[in-house]
Each structure stands twice: as C-alpha cells, then as structure tokens.
Amino acid sequence: MPPRTDLFKSLIAGFFFATALFGARVADAQLVTAQPQVATRTLSNGLHVLVVEDHAAAVVQTAMWYRFGSLYEVPGRTGLAHALEHMMFRGSAHISSGGLDAIVARLGAQMNAETTYDYTHFYFVMPADKLDVALTIEADRMQRALIEESQWRIERGAVLSEIDGDSSSPFFSLLSSVRAAAYPNSSAGLTPLGRRSDVARAQASDIARYYREWYAPNNATLVVTGDVSAQRVFDLAQRRFGKIGSKSLPARPSQHPVAASGKAVESPFPFPYDVVDIAYAIPGDSEPGEPAVSTLATLINNERGPYYRALVESSAALAVTANADTQLRGGLMHVFIVVNPGRTAQEAQILFLNAMKTALSNGFDPELVAAAKRATISERVLDTDSIGGLADLVGYTYGIVGERVSDEDERLAALTTDSINTVARRYLSTPTVIGHLSPNAQPPAGRSQKITAGASDNFSSRVPNGPITMPRLISQEVRAPTNARSKLAPTRFRLANGMTVLWQPRPDRPTVTIRGIIASAAAFEPEGQAGIARLASDVANFGSEGYDFTAQRRAIDALGAQINLGQTFSARGLAKDLDEMLRIVADGEQHPVFPDRYFIQERDQLASSITQEQNISGEAIDRAYLQLLLAPTDPSLRFPTQQSVAQLSRSDMLSYTRRYWRPDLTTMSIVGNVSLAQARNAVNAVFGQWTNYGSTPATHEPALPAPHSAHAYIGTDANNVFIKLGHAVMPRTNPDYDAFTLLSQIIAGPGSFESRLMNELRQKRGLIYNVSSKVSADRDRGDFSIELSASPQNVVPAVRFVRSELLRLQRESVSSSELQQAKTRLVSDALLEEESPGNQLQELLNLARFDLPLNYYATLNDRYQRITAADLERVARKYLHPNAMIEIYAGPQGPWSQRAIL
Structure with missing residues (x-):
C-alpha cells in the first residue's frame, strides 16, 4: 500500500481529541475498488506515462516518480537521495534556479517533492492550461540538472537546516530512534534524511553520481491527473521526453532487512506528554503479508476494539493509533500511545501488550476483521477523491510497486479472519522495539511537528538565487494569464x-x-x-x-x-x-x-491536558496575541x-x-x-423535523479595539526568535477586503518569494529566515498579522524595517508588476484549492458564512482585475497602522524580552 503521509495526524489534531471514525461493511458481495480509469503509454526510451482524467476542477498535477530512494545509497553517502531531490530545484542551463522559482510564483503554482526509502517524487500543481510548462521543466531537469559545487554549497545549508529542524520534532525524534534500534548497521535503520555527517562532508560529485546512475526515463514514471485529455498528455510527453536516452541501471537492493528484537529506546524531548511507540517488524508493500498488516493497523485503531477499550476507556491514554511505515521490502508497524497525564508510560505499555496477548490467543473478533477490511478498501477509494490523492495512489502503485490499484483491492477482499490471525501471530507476538518519548513541561525549542520518516519538502515559496533564465516557450506561458476558471457552481x-x-x-x-x-x-x-x-x-x-x-x-x-x-x-x-x-x-x-x-x-482527559497544552509554544504565542488584540x-x-x-x-x-x-x-x-x-x-x-429552541441567539462577536501598541515575550530554548506583529483590520464583509488581501499578498503573502518583505529582508539583507503576512477575518471583525523569524542579532533591524516598509506603502503606489503577480497568485491559490472535495466544501461554507454570491469564485479573477494600485494605496493609508502594532516575541532573551521594538 502507498506509504501514508498522515502518520500522526489523529494524534496531532486537536491535541488528540478530534478522532475520525472509520468503519467497514461486514458483509457486502460487491467489491468496492479504488481503481480509477488509467490511460497508459510507454515511450521507446522506457518512460511510463499514466493519465487519469478528473474534470472536477480546472487543475492539473504532474508527478515524476523516480525509483531511487535512501535504501539505494551506499555507506558513507547517505542522505544524498534527499540532497539530490533538493539539487533538482537548482536549475539547469535552460531554466535557472531563479527562473524555476519565478515560473511557480508567476503562475501561482505549487512545486513540491519528497524522498522516501524506495523512491523520489516530484510534482507540480497548476492551472490545467499550463500543463506543458510542468512537462517542459521535468524533461529539462531529467537530463540537464546542474549539480555543481557552487550550487551545492548554497543548498547544503538548506538540507542541513532541514535535518536539524526535523530533529526538533518530538515525534520524528522518537521515530528515528526506534527505526535505528530496529535495523542497526543497516540503511533501513536510517530515515531518508540520512546521517548528518555524511551530508555535511558530501561533494557535488557524490550527488551527481547518483543522478547519472538513477535519473533516467527507463527508471521513471510520469503521472498526470486533472482537467486534461489523455491524448494531449501523451503527445506532449512524446514531444518533451521522447528524445531523452535510456540508461543501463545499477542493480537494485533486493534483500529484506533483518530486524533486531526486544530493543528499548528512550527519547527525552521537550513535550508535554509521554508517548510510547510499540514497533513491530512487518513485511513490505511488495511482500506476502501485506495488505493484511495494513488491515491489522486499521483494526487496532477501531474504537470498538480491545486496544481503545484497554487504554482510552480506562483513562490510561489519550489516544492509541497504529500505522504501517513500510518500504517495498520490510518496515515497521508503529503503535503510538499518548499517555494521559497522571498515568505512566509503563502502565500504558503493559495494558497494550496484555490486550495484544489476549487477542492473539483468542483470535480477533470476526466482525472487527470484516470492518477493518472494508475500512481499508474504503479509505483507498476516498483517498482518490482529490487530484493529488489520485496521483499519489496511481503513481506509487503503478510506478513503484509495479501493479494495478485493483490488485491490492482484490487481495484485501480475499482476507479472512483466519488469515488475519495468522499474520498477526507471526508479526505482532513480540515487539521489535519499544520506544518512549519522555515528557518535559518546558515550551519546546522549535515549532516543528514533523510526523513522518520521509523527507517531504515545499519549494513553492523558496527564495530565488541568481539570474532568472527560462526558455521562450515557458516565458510566453508565464506572461499569458490563465484561461482556467473555477468550476464551482453550487x-x-x-x-x-x-x-x-x-x-x-x-x-x-x-x-x-x-x-x-x-x-x-x-x-x-x-x-x-x-x-x-x-x-x-x-x-x-x-x-x-x-x-x-x-x-x-x-x-x-x-x-x-x-x-x-x-x-x-x-x-x-x-x-x-x-x-x-x-x-x-x-x-x-x-x-x-x-x-x-x-x-x-x-x-477528565481534557481537564488534565489543559495545562500541558498551554506549554506548547505555538499555543502560548497565539494566546498572548489574542490577549493583546481583544478587549479585556x-x-x-x-x-x-x-x-x-x-x-x-x-x-x-x-x-x-x-x-x-x-x-x-x-x-x-x-x-x-x-x-x-x-x-x-x-x-x-x-x-426537516429538527426544531429551534427559543429565539435565534445572536452570533455576532464584539468589535475589536482600535489598533494599539502592545508587547509580550515568551521565553523558549530556541536559538532563533519568532516574532508576530499585528493589529485589528476590517471584517470579511467590508467592501475593501479584496483590495486589502491583495495588499497583504504584496507585503509578505505566503508562497510569494517576490513579496516586499521576503525580497527586502531575506534576499537583499539576509536578516530573516522566513516571513509571511495574512488577513484573518470573519463576518464581524478581522486582524492583519506578520510572522517572521530571525537570529537574535537581526531582530531589531528586521522589525524596524517591517514598520518602514508599511509606512512606504502608505505613501507610494505598488508597481504594476507587483499588483499583477499578487492577483495571479491569489486567483491561482483559490483555483488550486478546488482539487479536492474537502476544499470545495470549505469554499461553499464560506459562501454561506459571509453571505457571498454563489458565483464568487467563478468571478474572482474579474473582481481582482478591477482593483488598481491607487486602491491599494488608499487601503494602506486607511487600514495599516505601522505605529500601533501588537508585538509578540518568543525565543531567547534580548531587548524584545523587556520592551517593544516599534
């Protein structure tokens, strides 16, 4: 089954209290399959091209799957599959690094990538009429990526920072420790990030060797999903990729990794809860025993099952969840138990192991087995609702495992209670490793919530480096406004x-x-x-x-x-x-x-967790901001x-x-x-028969106080300072809302490297690591905020520059290019949101909540085009208050810990 990227979401969301309910039909003669209609073609050079048409939104995703991951690395050169993923965004002779970033920003597109054990996966999401842009980029970097020492010196810092940042996540720390104990002296014992020391001393030539060996059309699968026609995709794929030569590939690793047994690891970390990880070595996605193992994980999660009863209903734990973290050969099933404050990790561990022993001895309830079977298939079907989910399932199944989606569905349908019990007794009798994340009541040093082993990156908002170079064809496409429009017509x-x-x-x-x-x-x-x-x-x-x-x-x-x-x-x-x-x-x-x-x-669980929640730095920052923004x-x-x-x-x-x-x-x-x-x-x-009790209560919230200066400081162990600045603005229903949203996008809109503050503070002056601005507004009130992080020595000049730039926007009009880029980004962002039903549902609810016309999204582009630079200067003067801002600082001490900077 495809590796799940939501490994701990049920733990993270709502601090483990918001739990989705999963289930399955006990008896159903008709198999429900996740198999979509897939059009396939293989080019003469070996490139597999897969197309799934989905016309629900005017969006396309292109995904390139290379069958090369961290398990293919040699000792001493680990972490370089992930480094190579980064270098694929450093450009080529035809499309520079800055050019790639400019393309994405000006189209309002998204580009991302991930590296796992068995593959590296790159993808673009953009308006459907820009399909050829994405294919041209992928073909160019398949054969001409620049992997030079000068570029690697720049990117190495980003890779090392990612390793350090992920290490600040309590869950990633625990998962890494458990995997290392399970597979000692093996590449399977490392996460795809590899050893930091290997990355630190690596040369560009080491990375280029992997690129030359593995990045080839006959080792890749191109998956295109969305509002496209299969024939057009095949024609473009032939035009862009057809002349790239195939390669003789190295031998692939084929051995099942041998796991240790009976290991225990402690992972002390600043976190408010004890977390226990009971890990079992299991078969991989291409081996016998799967999908029974995935079905067992679903069964363990069932709230009618013995594990929830033994742990959560006894108040020993806040949550228990199982998930299979597999590669093609081998892997681990993690059972994570979030211990209820006041109870012990040892107690929770014993309760789970006793429940497992009883279940293995007596066999699982056939009704729960049937439910788990159906739930696993159903979840696969539901995952294909979005264009991205569809692409992930098809790409991994066809491109990496090498089978059809329906093959897995049929194996799932063939599972019986006896076969599930047999697999469970073979693999779940004795834990391979038991890990323990030790709690600490102090605020965590960082804000990372890394929850998976894979290295997943977001390059959409990366700051460009060097000149902007791109082919004429792409330049023309970038300049031409998209013809794609919202298909929401509720x-x-x-x-x-x-x-x-x-x-x-x-x-x-x-x-x-x-x-x-x-x-x-x-x-x-x-x-x-x-x-x-x-x-x-x-x-x-x-x-x-x-x-x-x-x-x-x-x-x-x-x-x-x-x-x-x-x-x-x-x-x-x-x-x-x-x-x-x-x-x-x-x-x-x-x-x-x-x-x-x-x-x-x-x-009782919620009451006992309230204090722990307040110790999480993000919660403390948000609370401090609200206390200064709202009336007492x-x-x-x-x-x-x-x-x-x-x-x-x-x-x-x-x-x-x-x-x-x-x-x-x-x-x-x-x-x-x-x-x-x-x-x-x-x-x-x-x-229809639901009745209202009494008169309709008023749901309006009180108005916010006028913008004013205020200050708060939260001490943490972080090396850098997190800063939040903000003040009250208009509600969502204000006629100036669209113009002010455009202004915010120009100031430091998320995903925009060309924003004023990103360009001036990071690109030109190097004062910050990141910056973003946003407008948070509902029907009655709203606020404008800017978040940034900086080294202590740069905090004061960075914050003061923010104020100076806001003042400049009140007296100088934005440029026409700035305004057009902001319009393109916001229209595209709204369009790309429509790729999944979940996002469409939220957009529909927004129409009702804010009394917007039903054609609001379909006419968004036209409304933005009517907004002028003069409009933005007017709203800047009316709504920006650079000298009356709330200032929140979190991190090490400095002048900001005693007083406001502005």
Missing part, C-alpha cells in the same frame, strides 16, 4: 426550519463528502464553563438517542464511512450510502446524549482551565446543545456523485 436551498444547504455535483467518483458547521459565538459559553463547546463536540461522537456508542460505531463500520460529529461535523463515504450517513449525522447533531461513562472519560472583557478570552472543564456536568452539556445546536444556525455543504433532488430529499428527511 445550488443553495433552505429547509423550513432555517437550515442552509449548499450542493455541488462531482459525478466522476462514486463518493460523497459532507461538511457542516453550527454558527456560534464565544458568549454562548456561560461564565465559569469555558471549554463546554469543545467538550460537547468531543463527546458527541460517543452516542446519540438513536445510536448508542456501540451502535454508532457499528453503523459507521457498516458503511465504510468516516463520520465526525459536533459543532462542526463531517461525513465521507460512498454516494449510495448518503441517506444512512445523513441519518447518523442528523441523530448525533439533534439528539446527543453524552453518556455518563464517556462524558466523564473525555471531561471579550468572551473569546474565556480560555478553558482545568477547573472550568472539571466542573462541567452532563446536564450542562445537554442544556448547552439544546439551546445552541439548532437548525437556524446550521449550514451544510454536500459535494459528490448525488443529484440535487437526492441531496434535497435526503437532507429534508432527517433534518
């Missing part, structure tokens, strides 16, 4: 009870995705009950009047769906199951019961405390949801392979 309807629904068809896949939100205000939480809204959303997933906890999980399992309930709710599944998914969601939203057993469990009496400053959560009762929860979970505050969006009539009938059938 229909809005309302139920008699006031519930609003937006529907968008997506007929190309057999799935449907739902997302809803119940509007709220911070003032809804009564004095002394801060945290009640969050707790209500947590416990809503533990049963309703129509479905107790077990029945709810069983029903979700029977659909192979993913459902989450609460103030915000969602569902993903097969389109044919829309009625039943909505029935579960509707009962959960209308009739939550908060059963005592689970209410007490979740309340603002209800949003009622932060939950251990006491406020601990004293909540079940009757408090019922009173809260009866009053505030109501149809006239609810908006839901539906995207999928269902007709408008189907959606309308299904929603009305289960939500």
